[in-house]
Amino acid sequence: MNATETDAAGFGQVMTGDKPRIVVKVGSSLLANTPDLRPRYAFMHGLLSDIATLRDKGYEVVLASSGSVALGLNVLNTDGEEAGVQEKQAAAACGQPVLLNAYKQIAQEHGFDIAQVLVTLEDLEDSRRFLNTKNTVHKLLELGVLPVVNENDTITTEEIRVGDNDRLAAKVAQMIQAQDLVILTSVDGLYDRNPDEEGAELIATVDDVSEYLAVTSGTNSLGTGGMFTKMQAANMAQNAGCETIISRGIIDEPISAALENRRPHTRCVAKSTPQSAWAVWLTDRLQMAGSLVLTQEAADALEGGSEGIACTDVVSIHTAFQKADVLHIYDERGVERARGLSNFSSDEAALIALNPDREIRDLLGYKAEKTLVNRKNLVILEDHHLPWDEPDEKLRVIAA
Incomplete structure (x- = not known):
């Protein structure tokens, strides 16, 4: 475990x-x-x-x-x-x-x-x-x-x-x-x-x-x-x-x-x-630790899906985060869809997303899966959750 x-x-x-x-x-x-x-x-x-x-x-x-x-x-x-x-x-x-x-x-x-x-x-x-x-x-x-x-x-x-x-x-x-x-x-x-x-x-x-x-x-x-x-x-x-x-x-x-x-x-x-x-604990946050935007297709697939979030699903990173931070996850329309525990820092996630064909070990110096958020550590937001507005400033644009 x-x-x-x-x-x-x-x-x-x-x-x-x-x-x-x-x-x-x-x-x-x-x-x-x-x-x-x-x-x-x-x-x-x-x-x-x-x-x-x-x-x-x-x-x-x-x-x-x-x-x-x-x-x-x-x-x-x-x-x-x-x-x-x-x-x-x-x-x-x-x-x-x-x-x-x-x-x-x-x-x-x-x-x-x-x-x-x-x-x-x-x-x-x-x-x-x-x-x-x-x-x-x-x-x-x-x-x-x-x-x-x-x-x-x-x-x-x-x-x-x-x-x-x-x-x-x-x-x-x-x-x-x-x-x-x-x-x-x-x-x-x-x-x-x-x-x-x-x-x-x-x-x-x-x-x-x-x-x-x-x-x-x-x-x-x-x-x-x-x-x-x-x-x-x-x-x-x-x-x-x-x-x-x-x-x-x-x-x-x-x-x-x-x-x-x-x-x-x-x-x-x-x-x-x-x-x-x-x-x-994952959903009710007191302060935003990190946030990112997914492709609309990846965001729509979260509900009812069995997979987590891959680094290659990320369109842009808005707030810097560290490994094990809870991320606020938005779709391309600016709607917050989920929150989940990150397996990488924002720098590592960006590096993996920009180099999809390279091995993690070569990029980061250690072996890991390319999953940014595991499904068991991901919670889909429902109507009773109060959403956070998407931050304006983009730290990195991953996909055009």
């Missing part, structure tokens, strides 16, 4: 027992008072009290928490709007112990302990690091400890960061095969327009996330990445068979009240037949 097959099997491993699992995501606005940016202890008490109740009922809970940068800005006496990347990294370093100390003290009042799990984009996008992170979270749940997950903002920059804890929480929900993803925010849920506008109505149920992306893309209270990323997260969770609830973060029973339909919220329905864990 090769490394990829081992990874694929690892993605499919069941987590702990038969206990239902919930991932709860909490935003900075709920955790830090404004304008002084100090912890909102009343909300944190309500949140952890509710988590304690859920744990007593048999749930396993993971908390995806923002707040470290906001709380750290107060420590540094720095204005968030004027802070640059380095100031925010420093703020995260100062804010993490403030946030975790508050969580730890309150959690211990309710009879359980917490653990910090800091992750980066690579921890979620690289298959081996993803599995290592999964194993850590698995063990913490097995031992009865509440994992508190956050992006490691002390070392990340704009180019290499997840960027929002909504999608990070969805990745964690996929990782632990959660039944519910609860996103607590400052509004009751998704509205059909800016909730400040007269006549705005709360959308109670969402089946197809793509129908509502236009509502969330403006620069109003729904936009600026806020509700838009929540819809992206909901789509990622849906594909893994996880239901997403978007609800206001009240103090009393913020999670349970939404789960039990005792207060307004938006519920994004899970797909009845979720993909495998391996397919979900």
